[in-house]
Amino acid sequence: MSDATSQLTTADGRPLKAALATAQARARRKAFFLVAPLLLFVLITFILPIGQMLTRSLYHDGFSAVTPNLGQWFAANPEGTEPDEAAFAALAADLAKMKADKTAGEAGTRMNYTVPGTRSLFTSTARGADKLQPPFKEALLAEDKKWGDPIIWASMRAASSPWTTDFYLIATDRQRTADGGIEKVPENERIYLWLFGKTFVLSGLITFICLLLAFPIAHLLATLPMAKANLLMILVLLPFWTSLLVRTTSWIVLLQGQGVVNNILVSLGIVGDDGRLAMIYNQTGTIIVMTHILLPFMVLPLYSVMRTIKPTYARAARSLGATSWTTFRRIYLPLTLPGIGAGALLVFILAVGYYITPALVGGADGQLISNLIQFHMSKSNWSLAAALSGMLLAGVLVLYWLYDRLIGIDKLKLG
Amino acid sequence: MQEHLPQHGENGVTTAARNDGFVVFDRVQKSYDGVSLVVKDLNLSIGKGEFLTMLGPSGSGKTTCLMMLAGFETATNGEIRLDGRNINLVPPHKRGIGMVFQNYALFPHMTVGENLAFPLEVRGMGKDEREAKIKRALDMVQMGAFANRRPAQLSGGQQQRIALARALVFDPALVLMDEPLGALDKQLREHMQFEIKHLHESLGITVVYVTHDQGEALTMSDRVAVFNDGKIQQLAPPADLYERPDNSFVAQFIGENNKLPGTIEELSGDKALVRLATGELIDATPVNVTSKGQQTLVSIRPERVEFKPEMMPPGAHMIDATVLEVIYMGDILRVRLRVAGADDFVMKMRNTLGQTKLTPGQNIKIGWHPADARALDLN
Known part of the structure; x- marks a missing residue:
């Protein structure tokens, strides 16, 4: 054939x-x-x-580029080898070169990422490195006892190659042990995974609130006569046409301690003047403002799906003997699933990466992972910021894959 | 529709003889805007096991009536009774009425089998009983092999059968059909008409069928209610409707029809003599004309027009006509004539061996049996 x-x-x-x-x-x-x-x-x-x-x-060559001798020693000796005189000689030679090229700070910064507090070790030792005499082991240990620390050597080995997973280790709250293994950092230093978790939970919560609010609105939009639906649609889209900054700051005006909402509550006697609610500059503020800003992204896909659901489906179900609740649960809700999926995916992905709103209204406990990424970028730790972003990207891609498996990406409708 | 219908007795039992139907519309009115009536004083009684069609142009109120019966619209006034019980306040899911929708309304996220199981599940029926009923219903419409397909994988005709099976699977005594064949092509539509008719006969169910297709109404129904302007214009078996229309709306709406306006010249019992505007006299049967000198519209079916004097009853009047056009249509020949100054008079001739040949320009005389010409109101 x-x-x-x-x-x-x-x-x-x-x-x-x-x-x-x-x-x-x-x-x-x-x-x-x-x-x-x-x-x-x-x-x-x-x-x-x-x-x-x-x-x-x-990739980070801040250390490996200025330590050619150490690099050779690490390459010649397998992991777990005690640093011998040759190793210290290589270190001394590299430190001397760092002094000449004024690169000790760079190397120290790179080492500082994995072992905090080591930047000064490099800068101070490099300052007198050209005067070091053999045996180098004793000489260096005399400069600073820390040079004998196996953690330092394990970290230098890891940093001696420009290609490194160190930043992903940091981003997952892990560190290297002296014998080349990997362990979790002490509990009080773990921040990233917890913040990732919080970001995902808050984004999930915001997505859920958006869905609860958007579902009736979208249904109303889809069933109202055209003229009224258009008017309502303008109200839904209005936030889109306003600057994000204006919207966020107007929420500050509404929600702050001396703000509109608190003033009304106090004047109605619902809360006392000393018991004004803290609704902004905390997690609550982040949730309220982000829900408002992301709501249209849920309404539009839901609306576009609901508009195509013919009212005869509900009528058919009713005529076949289903109560209005059964009709909603078994007929209407499943038919809106592509819209729910698209809206939830969109809102969640946007929420996970949201930066401006938590920065403005999040206070201390309303910060999300993107605020930390921004923090590391401002400190020029580009590699860690990139590793955190990479993890965020991976998380979003997993969600996308899940959506494709469960609902099918071809059903994605965005208005 | 003018007679006064009696009110309820003390215990809700009506005393009118006409109200013993299975489905009764009793002085039902419907308004959407509070300004105008979509359904004006509807009185209709449908017998058990009857196939009743509501026929009318769009906006005539027929679909509104069906929706009120199904429970999706509430009557503004009046009462709808099903099997003697007032169902005005009964929600649609408790009425137990099967319904077939215009675009089938098969649930797209369910398979055919799940679609059919739905009405049984909401009635709390067990799995075994459910499956037996689904199989029976699918076999009934010759779709037994399609239980696991999705509606989108079926053709229009197949979807139509499934919609029918779903409306019947829970054994409703009454089935409503809202233009169910509207989306099918002509051949399939005619085929489905017979199938629905046969199902109706074999199951003994009552069917209320809404359509704007008069052919469909005539083929399938026991009785047809012709709707226009929110009122039933005529309620009659198909043959009566076609051959004895009560008014000029029905005459025009059902089948092809020639209209000749004129004045009643003589009126005696079941015979009338009508003088046309151009002076000719024609025979007619008076239907809703009452007095001499009244304006009337005489309606004659094209296939009842004769042009051979030997086919005419003795004493019948014949009038002059000019052949304008002869259209060959296979089984018949359609001849357009100029009669009494108008160019749109149509005569249908059977295409038989040895049929007289007519040519455009030819002058002939035409006539008809007085019973076939009906003198109607001037509308």
Whole structure:
């Protein structure tokens, strides 16, 4: 069968497949040139930065570039080897070169990421490195006892290669042990995983509140007569046309201690003047404001799905004997599932990466992982910021995959 | 519709003879805006096991009536009774009425089997009984092999059968159908008409069927209620409706129809002589004309027009006509004539061997049996 089809030829004897390819090549070329600008744009503004970010999360040559001798020793001696005189000699040589090139700070900073407090070890030792005399082991230990610490050596080994998973270890609250193993950092130093967890839980909560609020609105929009629905739609879209900053600050006006809501509550006697509610600059503020800002992203996909659900489905279910609750549960809700999925996915992904709102109204306990990423970027620890972003990206991709498995990405409708 | 219908007795039992139907609309009115009535004083009694069709143009109120019966619209005034019980306040899911919708309304997220199981599940039926009923219902519409398909995988005709099976699977005594065949092509539609009719006969169910297709109404129904302007214009078996329309709306709406306006010249019992505007005299049967000199519209079916004097009853009047056009349609020939100054008079001739050939421009004389020409109100 397949033989017969592959041997089909055109009237003048050319293979049919080749003839078809030639005939379509022109159209395909034309199509490619049409999409080329967009392709280029996406490549330059999206794929390349993400690629660079992911590379940075795994690549840092701040230490390895200035320690060629140590690098050779680490390469020649397997992991777990006690640092011998040769190792200390290599270290001394590298430190001397750091002094000459003024690169001790860079190397120290890189080491400082994995073993906090080691930057000064490098800068101070490098200052007198050109005067060190053999035996180097004793000389260096005399400079600073810390040079004998196996943790330092394990970390230097890890940093001696520019390609490193160190930043992912930090981002998952882990560190290297002296014998090259990996352990969790002490409990009081664990922040990242906890913050990831909090970010995901808060985003989930915000998504859920958005769904609860958006479902009736979208239903109303989908069932109202066109003129009224359009008016309501403008109200839903109004936040979109207002600056994010304006929206966030107006929430501050409403929710702060001396704000509109508290003043009303006090004047109604619901709360006392000394018991004004703390609704802003904390987690509550983050939840309220982010829910408001992300609500349209839930309403629109829900609306676009609900608009296509014909009212006869509900009528059919009712005529078949279903109560209104059963009709909602078994017919209407399953039919809106693609909209719920699309809206939830959209709101959740946006919430997980949200930065401005928690920064403005989150106070101390309303900060999310993106605020920490921003913090590390401002401290020029690009690799850790990239590793955290990479994990966030991975989390979002997992969600996307889950959505595809459960609902199907082809059902994604965004208005 | 003018007679006064009696009110309820003390214990809710009505005394009117007409009200013993299985489904009764008793002085039902419906308004959506509080300004105009969509359904005006509807009185209708449908017998058990009857196939009743509500026929009418869109906006005539027929679908509103069906929706009130199904429970999706509430009557503004009046009472709807099902099997003697007032169902005005009964919610749709407690009425136990099967319904087939215009676009089938099969639940797209369920398989055919799940669609059919739905009405049984909400009635709390056990699994074994459910499966037996689903199988029976699917076999009934010859769709037994399709239980695991999704509605989207079925053709329009197949979806139609499933919708029918779903409306019947829980054994309702009354089934409503809202233009169920509207989306099918002509051939399939005609086929399904017979199937629905046969199901109705074999199951003994009562069917209320809504359509705007007069052919469908005539083929399937025991009785047809012709709706226009929120009122039933005529309620009659198909043959009566076609051959003896009560008014000019029904005459025009059902089948093709020639109209000749004129004045009543003579009126005696079941015979009338009508003088056309151009002076000719024609025979007619008076239907809703009462006095001499009254304006009337005479309605004649194209297939009842004769042009051979030997086919006419003795003493019948014949009038002059000019052949304008002869259209060959296979089984019949459609001849357009100029009669009494108008260009749209149509005569249908059977295409038989040796049929007289007519050519455009030819002058002939036409006539008809007085019973076939009905003098109606001037509407």
